[in-house]
Amino acid sequence: MARSLNRVQLIGNLTRDPELRYTPTGSAVCSFSIATNRTWTTDDGQKHEEADFHRVVAWNKLAEICSQFLVKGRKVYVEGRLSTRNWTAQDGQPRSTTEVVIDNMILLDPKRQEGENNLEESQIEKKDEKKQKEPKKEENKSVQKDQDRILDNEKTEGKNESESEEVAPDDIPF
Numbered sequence: 105m106a107r108s109l110n111r112v113q114l115i116g117n118l119t120r121d122p123e124l125r126y127t128p129t130g131s132a133v134c135s136f137s138i139a140t141n142r143t144w145t146t147d148d149g150q151k152h153e154e155a156d157f158h159r160v161v162a163w164n165k166l167a168e169i170c171s172q173f174l175v176k177g178r179k180v181y182v183e184g185r186l187s188t189r190n191w192t193a194q195d196g197q198p199r200s201t202t203e204v205v206i207d208n209m210i211l212l213d214p215k216r217q218e219g220e221n222n223l224e225e226s227q228i229e230k231k232d233e234k235k236q237k238e239p240k241k242e243e244n245k246s247v248q249k250d251q252d253r254i255l256d257n258e259k260t261e262g263k264n265e266s267e268s269e270e271v272a273p274d275d276i277p278f
Contacts, residue, residue: 110185112204114158115212116140118178124171134167135203136160136174138182159203161187170209183208 116138124134138160143153160182162170174180184206193199 111183112186113181113183114138114140114160114204115179115181116158118174118176118180119157121176122171122174124167132164132167132171134162134170136170138180159201160184161203161205162209163205166206166209173211174209179212181208181210181212182206 119137119139122134122136124132126132138158140156140158141153142156143151145151182204184204186202187205188200188202190198190200
């Protein structure tokens with residue numbers, strides 16, 4: 105029996121804010137659009153850029169997460185399947201659309217801040233966090249002394265202990 109595959113992976117920017125709705129049965133559905141760009145150079149050296157726009161739909165818990173964290177302009181990775189729907193519009197005309205129904209979404213850019221002041225404050229907070237995480241110079245010196253002592257011991261022994269130990273096949277966990 106032949107197998108088939110319907111898988112889509114996109115990285116792009118949201119072209120609009122997501123819209124969250126609920127079905128009559130209570131399932132959450134979130135829809136938004138993603139733009140992907142493609143750049144190429146022709147044989148005569150001209151550069152071209154083309155944008156494609158993709159309708160994206162998320163269901164249930166993922167829909168609620170998308171509506172909470174996604175905003176227009178954010179870079180996002182989505183993964184799912186292609187789905188084509190057909191219906192009859194109110195004017196009686198048949199309509200169809202192709203969408204990417206996602207089952208995975210990853211944010212690719214940091215959360216956007218509102219206004220420059222907030223951005224400056226977050227940069228200051230990051231600097232303060234770095235200072236707290238950096239070990240003091242005295243601690244660095246003691247660590248360096250410990251490392252030097254270990255290296256000296258290994259040199260005097262002539263061989264690293266891990267090199268002299270043999271691994272028995274029974275010790276391998278797989």
